[in-house]
Amino acid sequence: MPTLINLWRHAVVLLGIVVQQTTFAQFSPGELSRAHEQLEGMKNCTRCHEVGATISGAKCLTCHNEIQASLDAKRGYHFNVSSQQCIACHKDHLGKDSRITKFDAKTFDHAQTGFLRKGKHGSTECANCHAKKNIADPAVLAILSKNGRSTYLGLSQDCLSCHTDKHNGTVGRDCSKCHGTTAWSPVAGFDHTKTKFVLDGRHARVACARCHTSLEAKEKNTLLLFTTKNFEDCSPCHATPHGKELSAKACASCHTPEDWKIQRAGAKFNHDLTAFKLVGRHVSVPCEKCHTKGTKSSAGKSLKLAHKFCTDCHEDYHKGIFAAAYKNDCERCHTAAGFSPSTFPPAAHAALRLPLKGAHAATPCGECHVKGGDGRKRFRFDPLSCETCHKDKHGGQFARQMAGQSCAACHSTIDWFPKDFDHSKTAFALAGKHAQTPCRDCHKPPNGTAGVVVRYKGTPTRCEDCHKEVHAGQFAAGGETECAKCHQPLGWKALVFDHASQSAFPLTGAHLKVECRSCHHEELIGGKTFNRYKPLSTRCESCHAPGMIGDG
Secondary structure (H helix, E strand, O other), X not given: OHHHHHHHHHHHHHHHHHHHHHHHHHHOOOOOOHXXXXXXXXXXXXXXXXXXXXOOOOOHHHHOHHHHHHHHXXXXXXXXXXXXXXXXXXXXOOOOOOOOEOOOOOOOOHHHHOOOOOHHHHHOOHHHHOOHHHOOOHHHHHHHHHHOOOOOOOOOOOHHHOOOOOOOOOOOOOHXXXXXXXXXXXXXXXXXXXXXXXOOHHHHHOOHHHHOOEOOOOOOOOOEOOOOOOOOOOOOOOOOOOOOOOOOOOHHHOEOOOOXXXXXXXXXXXXXXXXXOOOHHHHHOOHHHHOXXXXXXOOOEOOOOOXXXXXXXXXXXXXXXXXXXXXXXXXXXXXXXEOOOOOOOHHHHHHOOOOOOHHHHHOOHHHHOOEOOOOOEOOOOOOOOHHHHOOOOOOOOOHHHHOOOOHHHOOOOOOOOOOOOOHHHOOOOOOHHHHHOOHHHHOOOHHHOOOOOOOOOOOOOOHHHHOOOOOOOOOEEOOEEOHHHOOEOOXXXXXXXXXXXXXXXXXXXXXXXXXXXXXXXXXXXXXXXEEOOOOOOOOHHHOOOOOOOOOO
């Protein structure tokens, strides 16, 4: 029994194999090409064929990513013929060695690729362009690495994908800007006016190769250098006849491309390109004022001038008085905008023999630095004393005291009127209200005359020399009244009079409480009113009426 079952099983298997082979042979039109041989077998049919429909091509793109990329980029032959079905050009099931792509290279319309075969491209063999070395598309190269077959895909329309860049990357990759497809030269499309160096004058007649030389002499192929030298000046091609005199070499400031000897009309040489830039009043100075004839040079004039010091061109106005201290560095005080006013900072005066303080700091320079007999302003002062600039307003009153010292003994630069003068060192010390009295109240010109020197020495010190005598000479002795016996500087009413010792009537008892004016009445003599102090009666009845005496 087991034997019969096994025989039956073998028979069923053999029958299945026969039926399968018969069915496959019945539905398959033939063997697939080697490119698609991995798709052989009934189970793979639907990877390319739609069920119950013709091949649409949609399933082709699931494998052919390089074609899908071309369609997405909207370029190339397959994009331009995308309205057609893939099977219009590609056939399979024709055998393993069959060619899938069916087209005639001689009748193929190359315009459908988007690249017209113009000029010499029209006579070029297909294989010259469609070579593996020219393929740039990485997806196409990946396919070729697997099967090694030839293809027309993967080329770029960039000229340099097939042609060698003879300019070594100096002019970009768009060859069509200058060249056409008929011939590499002449470059009819090149416009030199669109470059950084426009050809004008004699430059327009110079052969290209005179400027655009080979990049390196050792190169076998001539690589013309089109981004040439720096043309900010003419020196890359021309030698300057001025040698080192014009270091910046901006020839176009004076010369034209038409002829070296023709100076540019209306052009003015840019002096900023030299080692001496013109600023301030130098700008308006005529060239020949500095560049005089007589010095041998290519232009017949001296172009290279000494300019380290201003005195190389200018006379030393100060006659060398600052040469040692400032080494003729005029810019310490002056600028090219003009010799005056000076830019010497007042703060720098602090380092000099006379620092500017107080009113001196606010004094204009010209009030001190005035012109002397030679017509030049004075800057050195010997001796350096107050009298050098200021007139002695005291008329020599203090000549003896001033020997060996200056006005600063009494005055300061902050204010002419002394604030700290010590009057105690004079013959009349100030005390009381005298210390509060303005100086001018005592020190006046003689007889009050305006414009006359104010008197300081010999000023009277007697009270009556300044104060009016109000007692009508009652206390005069020998023609003088000694006010200090009764009064003091603290105030006129601050009396030091002692009635007991300085009068014939000592005050006692109730008299101590009596006001002075009760006894010392006003009198009028000669039209002047004064209080009577002496002579005055000391008898009681002279002040008290009879019967007025009290009992205590």
